[in-house]
Amino acid sequence: MIAQEPFRDPRLLDALFAAIRSEAALLGRRSSFMEVCGTHTHAIAEAGLRRRLAPQVRLISGPGCPVCVTPVEYLDRAIALGRLPGVRLATFGDLFRVPSSRGSLETAAAEGLRVEVVYSPRDALALASAHPEERVVFLAVGFETTAPAIAATLAEADRLGMRNFYVLSGHKVVPPPLRLLASDPGLALDGLLLPGHVSVLTGWGIFEFLATEFGLPSAVVGFTPADILLGVLELVRQRRKGEARVTNLYGRAVRREENAEARRLMGRYFTPVDSEWRGMGVIPESGLALRPEWAERDAGLWPVTVPEPMEPAGCRCGEVLKGAISPPECPLFAAACDPDSPVGACMVSSEGTCAAWYRHERYRGEAAP
Amino acid sequence: MTLPDRILLAHGAGGRKTRELIEELLLPSLSNEFLATLSDAAVMPPLPEGRPALTTDGFVVDPPLFPGGDLGYLSVCGTVNDLSVAGAEPLWLTWSLILEEGLETSLLRTCLEGAVRAAREAGVRIVAGDTKVVPKGKGDRLFITTAGLGVVPPGRDLGDHRVLPGDVILATGPLGDHGATIMASRHGMSGAALRSDCAPLNGLIAALLASGAEVHSLHDPTRGGALVTCHEVSARTGLRMVLEETHLPVRAEVAALCQLLGLAPVAMPCEGRALIWLKESDAPLAIEALQSHPLGRGACAIGRAEAPRKDRSPVAMRTPTGEERPLDLRAGADLPRIC
Numbered sequence: 100m101i102a103q104e105p106f107r108d109p110r111l112l113d114a115l116f117a118a119i120r121s122e123a124a125l126l127g128r129r130s131s132f133m134e135v136c137g138t139h140t141h142a143i144a145e146a147g148l149r150r151r152l153a154p155q156v157r158l159i160s161g162p163g164c165p166v167c168v169t170p171v172e173y174l175d176r177a178i179a180l181g182r183l184p185g186v187r188l189a190t191f192g193d194l195f196r197v198p199s200s201r202g203s204l205e206t207a208a209a210e211g212l213r214v215e216v217v218y219s220p221r222d223a224l225a226l227a228s229a230h231p232e233e234r235v236v237f238l239a240v241g242f243e244t245t246a247p248a249i250a251a252t253l254a255e256a257d258r259l260g261m262r263n264f265y266v267l268s269g270h271k272v273v274p275p276p277l278r279l280l281a282s283d284p285g286l287a288l289d290g291l292l293l294p295g296h297v298s299v300l301t302g303w304g305i306f307e308f309l310a311t312e313f314g315l316p317s318a319v320v321g322f323t324p325a326d327i328l329l330g331v332l333e334l335v336r337q338r339r340k341g342e343a344r345v346t347n348l349y350g351r352a353v354r355r356e357e358n359a360e361a362r363r364l365m366g367r368y369f370t371p372v373d374s375e376w377r378g379m380g381v382i383p384e385s386g387l388a389l390r391p392e393w394a395e396r397d398a399g400l401w402p403v404t405v406p407e408p409m410e411p412a413g414c415r416c417g418e419v420l421k422g423a424i425s426p427p428e429c430p431l432f433a434a435a436c437d438p439d440s441p442v443g444a445c446m447v448s449s450e451g452t453c454a455a456w457y458r459h460e461r462y463r464g465e466a467a468p
Numbered sequence: 469m470t471l472p473d474r475i476l477l478a479h480g481a482g483g484r485k486t487r488e489l490i491e492e493l494l495l496p497s498l499s500n501e502f503l504a505t506l507s508d509a510a511v512m513p514p515l516p517e518g519r520p521a522l523t524t525d526g527f528v529v530d531p532p533l534f535p536g537g538d539l540g541y542l543s544v545c546g547t548v549n550d551l552s553v554a555g556a557e558p559l560w561l562t563w564s565l566i567l568e569e570g571l572e573t574s575l576l577r578t579c580l581e582g583a584v585r586a587a588r589e590a591g592v593r594i595v596a597g598d599t600k601v602v603p604k605g606k607g608d609r610l611f612i613t614t615a616g617l618g619v620v621p622p623g624r625d626l627g628d629h630r631v632l633p634g635d636v637i638l639a640t641g642p643l644g645d646h647g648a649t650i651m652a653s654r655h656g657m658s659g660a661a662l663r664s665d666c667a668p669l670n671g672l673i674a675a676l677l678a679s680g681a682e683v684h685s686l687h688d689p690t691r692g693g694a695l696v697t698c699h700e701v702s703a704r705t706g707l708r709m710v711l712e713e714t715h716l717p718v719r720a721e722v723a724a725l726c727q728l729l730g731l732a733p734v735a736m737p738c739e740g741r742a743l744i745w746l747k748e749s750d751a752p753l754a755i756e757a758l759q760s761h762p763l764g765r766g767a768c769a770i771g772r773a774e775a776p777r778k779d780r781s782p783v784a785m786r787t788p789t790g791e792e793r794p795l796d797l798r799a800g801a802d803l804p805r806i807c
Contacts, residue, residue, distance in 0.1 A: 104723075107788045109714060116789075147791025218655060218729070324788060438796070449730050459793040461781070 106323035107146075115328035116151055119335055123155035126339040131157045131287060132331060133422055135277060136294030137164035137450025138322055144459035146324040156331055159286070159422040162276055163294065164450035165241045166193040167420055167443075168376045172408040173269045174199035177238050179403040180267065181212045187230060188214040189223035190238040193448040196441060200409040220245075220252035227256070227264040236398040240269040243300045246387055247361035250368040253396060265398040268389055271374055273297050274305055275385035281313040286422055290316040290334035292327065295349045302357040303347045310343040321349045368393055377410075377444070378417025416443035419452050426456040433457060475571040480601025489599060493577060497584045498563075502595040510595040512560060518619040521556035523547060527612040532575060534653045536646075536664030539612055540579030542739055544586035544594070545668045546690065547616035552670040553686040553742055555626035555677075556618030558590060563614055564598040568607035579610060590668035592616075624677070628704040628745075630684040635773040636751040637709065638744040639717055640672060640758055641665065641766035643694055644736030648722040651729060651736075661721040667740030672763045679757030681750035687743045692797075694770070695735040695783065697743055699797045701773075702782040709783045710792070711771035734785070734795065745773060 105111065123130065134140060140160045143149060149158050162168045178199055181188045188204070195216055196205045208214050213233075217223050220237055227235035239249045249266060256264040273294060280286060293306050298319045309315045316337035320330035326348065333346050347353055365387070374386025389397040410417075414436070415429040426432045426445070436442035438454055445453035471492055478485040495504065502510040525546050532539040544561060551558040563583060567576065587594055645665040652662050669688065677683060689697040698709035711734065718726075718733040726733045740763065746754055751769055758764030776782070781794030 107714065109788045109790070112789050145787065145793060147787045147789050147793055150791060151789050458796060461794055 104323060106321075106325040108325070111325050112328060115325060115332060119152065119328065119332045120155065122332060122335040122339055126335060129155060129157060130289040130335055130338060131159055132290045132292060132334050133159045133161045133280065133286070133288050134292040134327075135161035135163045135273065135280075136292075136297065137167075137448065137452075138296065139163065139292055139294065139320070139327065140452050141450060141455045142322050142324070143327060144455035146327075147459070148324060148327060149460065152331065156335065158331075159288075159425075160419070160452040160455075161280060161422050162376060162379065162420045164445065164448050164452065165245070165271060166197055166448040167416060167445045167451050168271060168379070169194075169197075169240050169269050169444070170375045170377050170408065171198075171200055171410055172375070172405065173240070173267075174204070175201075175405045175408055176399070176403065177236075177267055178202075178204065178207050178212065179405050180236055180398055180401060181207065181214055183234075183401070183403065185233050186213070187226065187233045187235050188212070188238060189217050189226055189235055190214060191218075191240065192216045193450070194238055194240055197444045197447045198411050198442065200406050220249050221255070224252050224256055224261070224264055227261055228259075231263060234263050234265060236265045236267055238269070239266045242271055242273055242294075243297045243365075246270050246365050246369060247300065247358075250364035253368050253393065254364065256396070262395075265396050266389060267398040268369070268387060270369065270387035271376065271385055272371070272387065273301075274308075275382045276376060276379060277306070277309065279379065279382060280422070281309055281315055283421070288315065289338055290318075292330045292334070293317050293319040293345070295319060295321050295326075295353065298347075298349065298353040300358050300361050302355050303345050303353055304355045305357070306345050310345060314343045316343050318346045319349045319353050321352065376420070378420040411442045414443035416445045416453070419445050426453040429453070433461060471573050473573055475567050475569060475573060475576065475601060477569050477601050477603060480567065480599060486599065493573070493580065494597065494599070497580050498594050498597070500593050500595065502593065503597065510560075512595065515559075516619050516621075518621045518624075521551055521554050521618045521620055522615065523550040523554075524613070524615045525550060527614070528608065529650065530608060531650075531653050532579060532610050534649055534664055535662060536649060537666040537739075538579050538582040539610055541582030541586045542666050543612040543614050544583045544590065544592070545666050545739055547614040548586070548590045548592060548668040548670055549688040549739070549742070551616050551618035552668075552673045553688050554618075554620065555624045555686070556620045557674075558592045558616055558618040558670055560595045560617045561587070561592055561614055562596040563594045563612065565600065566607055566611040566613070567599065567601045568609050569601055569604040571609050576610065579612070586668055590670055626683060626685055628685050628701050631701060631705045631707060631745045631773055632684065632747075633707055633773055633775045634748050635684055635745045636748045636769050637698075637711070637771045637773065638746065638751065638754060638758070638767060639694070639770045640669070640742045640744070640764045641740070642717045642719045642722065643689070643738055643741065644718060644722045644726065644733040646739040647693065647736030648725045648733075651731070652725055657725070662725070665738050665740035667763050669740065669742055669763065672758065672761045673742065675761045675764070676744065676754055676757050679753055681754035681757065682747035683744060683750075683754065684747070685745040689738050689741060689743055691737055693733075693735045693737050694743060695732065695795055696797065698783045698795070701745065705773065706776055708774045708776055708780060709771060710774050711783075711785050711795070713785050713787050715768060715770050717766055717768055717770070743770075748772070
């Protein structure tokens with residue numbers, strides 16, 4: 100009756116820590132591994148894994164939070180669209196409080212902007228159905244995990260013949276930025292913990308370039324403390340043996356092959372485009388835009404005046420997202436910037452690196468490992 | 469039965485329709501000698517010896533019907549529990565309705581039956597009431613307001629002023645069942661596995677206090693769950709509250725739903741659980757007493773009160789790795805997340 104997940108059993112975790120320590124001792128060098136999924140970032144901080152792994156293993160958070168990597172310009176455009184007459188915005192909650200160049204969706208809502216927080220794009224479709232006189236724009240931000248759901252919702256809108264449902268696509272895909280990070284000499288990564296949820300959709304085969312082109316060990320892992328530690332152990336072991344491959348440690352959910360149905364839906368509605376990532380600049384073919392044949396659904400094509408984008412002053416989200424600094428190295432962290440009054444996106448979303456550190460690792464009383 | 473399928477504005481106007489509503493629906497269910505007089509105030513017999521305890525609460529849950537309860541049942545349980553955790557033995561309640569024009573009479577009937585059932589289970593009586601009807605769009609179907617009167621017996625003194633460093637914190641059962649059930653109902657995800665914990669706690673608390681365990685303070689972790697309760701106790705006592713993640717009783721279904729929606733089980737409301745601060749050495753005695761009551765089968769220790777530390781959060785969770793993480797009091801509700 101009571102949930103006591105075996106994957107959180109302290110004895111199992113202690114055994115995994117011990118195995119990692121002995122492998123790392125055999126390796127004889129420190130390892131830097133990056134996780135590139137916001138849910139991993141959150142899980143690592145929540146379970147307090149970082150400090151127990153230091154100093155032999157350093158865990159760095161990558162650009163794994165879709166809201167965080169979304170450039171300010173996207174939100175500026177969303178707010179401008181929301182100010183058009185007869186327009187209602189629908190958004191996932193993560194985006195609601197993210198600062199734009201001027202205010203957030205939350206503050207704009209207080210000034211009269213019509214915006215609703217939804218849990219699913221289907222809820223946005225229901226809004227469009229309930230308000231046939233309005234144009235409902237869904238703010239579609241996310242990775243491979245959300246894109247198929249948006250595509251399925253667009254298919255549903257078409258099936259129902261609903262003409263007042265639109266999408267502003269800020270979607271991104273994970274592999275292209277990994278290519279950049281893998282070759283970043285400043286980061287000097289020794290391996291990657293690959294995103295479990297994304298891999299369910301893409302299959303793990305898509306990440307083989309990390310081994311073949313960059314010689315980097317990697318492992319697809321789940322989200323419990325034991326899953327993550329097992330991934331770390333695998334990466335240290337590959338390094339110690341001088342190997343580099345993708346190991347799938349999340350076999351209960353992930354296969355080598357992609358989810359064909361999700362891929363078919365995504366391909367029907369979206370096409371890859373060059374896309375800007377906060378802190379990383381424009382990355383080729385890293386975004387998903389609506390295909391031209393769905394232009395009548397694309398709110399991104401509407402003519403609106405968008406202000407010159409302004410990143411919040413002093414915010415170092417960009418460097419945090421690349422793994423160049425850890426959150427406490429930003430002077431705003433836990434001073435001017437906290438989850439109740441976030442300066443940057445990384446402090447807003449529960450997937451954000453700054454939010455994860457703030458919520459779970461703030462009282463450790465020592466410098467970042 | 470002449471009541472229509474839906475409540476009309478006239479049912480709140482004080483005339484014949486109001487009388488029909490009261491006499492055909494409310495009185496037969498709530499029937500007792502104090503209410504039956506329909507006088508302006510219920511005049512009660514003298515209170516038993518002790519200190520009177522008075523509470524009031526409003527109930528606006530959406531949806532009004534949920535697995536494991538309804539707004540009426542909840543309203544009586546909530547009021548009884550507020551009195552019980554203050555150490556009072558609950559006696560009498562008032563029950564006031566604000567109905568929205570067009571409300572299904574059957575929904576009102578269900579909530580009324582729920583309130584009657586809860587009152588019977590708790591051994592309390594609803595002795596006064598009121599009914600108002602507001603125009604359609606000015607309310608959300610059904611709002612209930614209650615007041616509750618009870619008595620703290622002589623010699624009993626419970627409260628945060630008695631909490632000491634080293635006190636163990638017990639939960640009387642799994643946390644977050646009610647909150648998870650409501651969230652799931654709202655999102656059309658309710659299944660047989662999720663059920664509100666809503667229940668009157670006065671019997672369970674009486675069993676606990678009768679065990680002789682040195683209980684210091686009791687709380688019902690309703691809005692904001694155990695998290696908010698621990699912060700409140702911490703603020704009032706100046707002590708730290710440290711919870712043990714591996715001990716936290718959370719049902720697998722509740723944990724899964726929380727994971728799905730990005731919520732923390734420890735912040736999910738309960739409506740039939742109590743948190744108990746008590747002397748460490750009496751914890752086994754208290755747990756045994758709780759577990760022998762049907763509502764306390766899942767009772768267990770979840771943490772302890774500790775001396776304050778400047779470099780640590782006032783409320784914290786010890787993780788399975790032995791590390792400690794702060795449990796913040798969030799200013800707003802958690803925002804649903806993307807993935």
